[in-house]
Amino acid sequence: xxxxxxxxxxxxxxxxxxxxxxxxxxxxxxxxxxxxxxxxxxxxxxxxxxxxxxxxxxxxxxxxxxxxxxxxxxxxxxxxxxxxxxxxxxxxxxxxxxxxxxxxxxxxxxxxxxxxxxxxxxxxxxxxxxxxxxxxxxxxxxxxxxxxxxxxxxxxxxxxxxxxxxxxxxxxxxxxxxxxxxxxxxxxxxxxxxxxxxxxxxxxxxxxxxxxxxxxxxxxxxxxxxxxxxxxxxxxxxxxxxxxxxxxxxxxxxxxxxxxxxxxxxxxxxxxxxxxxxxxxxxx
Ligand code: ADP
Numbered sequence: 001x002x003x004x005x006x007x008x009x010x011x012x013x014x015x016x017x018x019x020x021x022x023x024x025x026x027x028x029x030x031x032x033x034x035x036x037x038x039x040x041x042x043x044x045x046x047x048x049x050x051x052x053x054x055x056x057x058x059x060x061x062x063x064x065x066x067x068x069x070x071x072x073x074x075x076x077x078x079x080x081x082x083x084x085x086x087x088x089x090x091x092x093x094x095x096x097x098x099x100x101x102x103x104x105x106x107x108x109x110x111x112x113x114x115x116x117x118x119x120x121x122x123x124x125x126x127x128x129x130x131x132x133x134x135x136x137x138x139x140x141x142x143x144x145x146x147x148x149x150x151x152x153x154x155x156x157x158x159x160x161x162x163x164x165x166x167x168x169x170x171x172x173x174x175x176x177x178x179x180x181x182x183x184x185x186x187x188x189x190x191x192x193x194x195x196x197x198x199x200x201x202x203x204x205x206x207x208x209x210x211x212x213x214x215x216x217x218x219x220x221x222x223x224x225x226x227x228x229x230x231x232x233x234x235x236x237x238x239x240x241x242x243x244x245x246x247x248x249x250x251x252x253x254x255x256x257x258x259x260x261x262x263x264x265x266x267x268x269x270x271x272x273x274x275x276x277x278x279x280x281x282x283x284x
Contacts, residue, residue: 001026001080001196002105004087004170006161007113008154009147010120010127011176012183016113017084019184024197026080029071031064031088036139038067054140056149058088058157065095072103089157093164108196110165111187113176121147 001024005013017028035053038046045067049059068086071077087093100107121144128142141150165171172194174186191197 001191002100002107003081003191003196004083004107004110004165005113006110006158006165007115007176008117008120008158009150010123011113011115012180013084013113015180016111016183016187017082020082020187023188024080026082027076028082028084029068029077029086030084031067031086032084034067034071035059035064054146056141056146056153058153061089061091061095064088065092065099068096069099072099072105087161088154090160090164093161107170109172109191109194110161110170111190112162112165112171112173113183114173115176117151119177120151 003020005017007013014030017030020026021028035046035049039050039053040046045063049063052059064086068083072081083096087096124142124147125144128138131138141147162171162173172190174183174190176183178186188197
């Protein structure tokens with residue numbers, strides 16, 4: 001599975017990436033973490049990046065593209081990866097497309113965590129307070145002033161990627177204002193629906209919380225019985241994405257319907273949606 005997590009600072013990318021790593025055994029490639037390590041190790045890249053990062057700016061594209069290219073060649077990336085903090089500009093996204101093409105790798109999806117900007121400053125303040133309480137070192141760019149700049153650069157340089165990936169039918173938007181657990185479940189459901197993960201992985205998420213999501217059994221059923229009849233594919237699509245179009249297998253070929261419906265169902269009313277789906281299934 002190859003994913004990109006997109007979202008402003010404080011949107012929960014790191015938290016969700018960690019959860020995906022544990023669940024799917026893939027690696028998290030965070031350019032922010034890599035750059036911070038380079039700064040700490042005082043490598044040539046780190047020395048160049050240090051002041052730019054401290055001020056909340058973006059380091060030059062070619063620098064991060066080089067880092068990511070090398071990292072994708074490591075054996076642990078072969079099983080799959082989550083890019084967190086990269087790409088952050090349109091040229092980076094274009095370079096990534098080229099890189100993946102050369103390496104014969106295909107991107108499954110870009111997950112955008114959409115959050116209310118007014119909540120972000122508060123979230124980062126809370127993160128900083130918690131880190132301090134644990135005696136951890138706080139990032140030097142986690143101050144109100146620098147965060148404002150990071151948000152501004154997100155808006156100007158990174159937000160255009162939403163359009164970029166939406167045009168390429170890769171974008172899946174999740175409401176990042178829900179609880180961490182809810183966001184995780186939503187991501188899992190979407191990944192199952194587009195066929196990026198097996199339904200049994202999604203089942204784990206629900207089972208862990210004792211949640212009853214009607215999406216899971218239907219998705220599992222259809223991933224086995226796809227092509228056996230129109231009813232099967234219909235059920236899966238409805239159950240997983242509240243839509244009537246694609247089934248996981250087909251969705252791999254044409255993501256359009258799945259992505260559009262996933263986007264639609266990210267309206268922050270997950271409970272209602274589950275009920276509705278259940279009703280529909282009962283009728284079917
Ligand atoms: P955030 O929590 O703000 O999303 P990250 O940990 O991802 O921050 O990155 C921290 C800093 O590292 C950024 O503010 C930027 O200076 C630099 N950085 C990280 N990724 C990139 C990138 N893809 N392109 C340019 N600069 C980057």
